[in-house]
Amino acid sequence: MDIPLAKPYTDEREIKAVSEVIRSGWFSQGEKVEEFEQMVADYIGVRHCIAVSSGTAALAVALKLVGVRYNDNVICPAFTCMANVNAIFAVGAVPVFVDVDPKTFNISSESVRQNIRFYDDAIMPIHQIGMSADIHAINEIANQHELEIVEDAACALGAKYKGKKVGYWGNPTCFSFHPRKVITTGEGGMIATDDNDYAMRARAIRSHGFSVSDIKRHKSRGTIIPSCNEIGFNYRMTDMQGAMGVEQMKKLPDILALRKKIACYYDERIKGIGGVESPYVPEECTHSYQSYLITLDKKTDRDKLLIEMSKAGISCRHGIKPLYMEPCLKYFEKPCPVAEDLYNRTMFLPIYPDMGEAELSYVMDTLEALV
Ligand SMILES: *Cc1c(COP(=O)(O)O)cnc(C)c1O
16 A cells, blocks of 8 residues: 555546636636635635735735734744744744644643733734634734734634634634645635735735736726735736636535545544544534644654554654744744644644545554554
């Protein structure tokens, strides 16, 4: 067997949709991107979605929207990927690391409360691995301390918190369409918001700050002169990606159901394996299962297990490395004991929608035999 960690869920429909865009002659951000944005907005239940070139780009734009700028401090959990800090640095701000909850892997409101300083400016909760952070608790802290919020839902398209989709709860929320996420456009990202002004600004910021989109200007046959009210980036999504996104959105309910089915199978099998814990899901959350992260007991040699799983043809990954352990961030050291412990004891298992029964039982049989 050769089982990858992740695999996108595509077929001839994506190929056809992308080919049609290429035949149309309009390649950059156009009508397909608009259609994709509307589909995601309707799905989440927000007024606006603004597509960009990556999840990281979405975060940088969203930080600008809420007013984060040079030298501002942005609180973010240490148990996450470089994308978060890269976006924070992209707008000239500085990350402040806080710890996560050992059960949910998400930002701990306790740790935020303990570490908050009067000069902090914003907070970036992350719906890590596809499960919503306790967004009501974070919203409350932010209200008390006058902090802005940008939500990172890179892995959490389709996940729910208190019955509503992630992205619904009032803060600019950022998604990613990298091939390892729930749906993919190759690369790509999106910002969801209910705020009309944020939406207008985000549309400008992603395209050099221009007040008018290329497609609108094109259709006006040169009669519109756009102006720039704000400094921007080129974070546009291509229409090839937009077309792929439209097809992926049609598959999203199936993708989520298939991921959930795999997670249920893993959960059930893991109950019978000592020393391994399946991911915890609080009652108010519905997981997207973008990834499946297990926690091992302290006796298990995780690194050895990873190597043995790999020898058996099963691609796993170690847990998320606390950001301040990266050489480029060593000056930001701020010990987060829970994140460090999780880094040493967690492991990602393969999960992708068309994983068959034979693969699933092979993964569990192998894990059971090795721990
Ligand atoms: C993948 C990911 C990102 C970055 O998304 P890109 O599209 O790769 O830029 C940001 N945050 C989290 C939590 C992610 O998992």
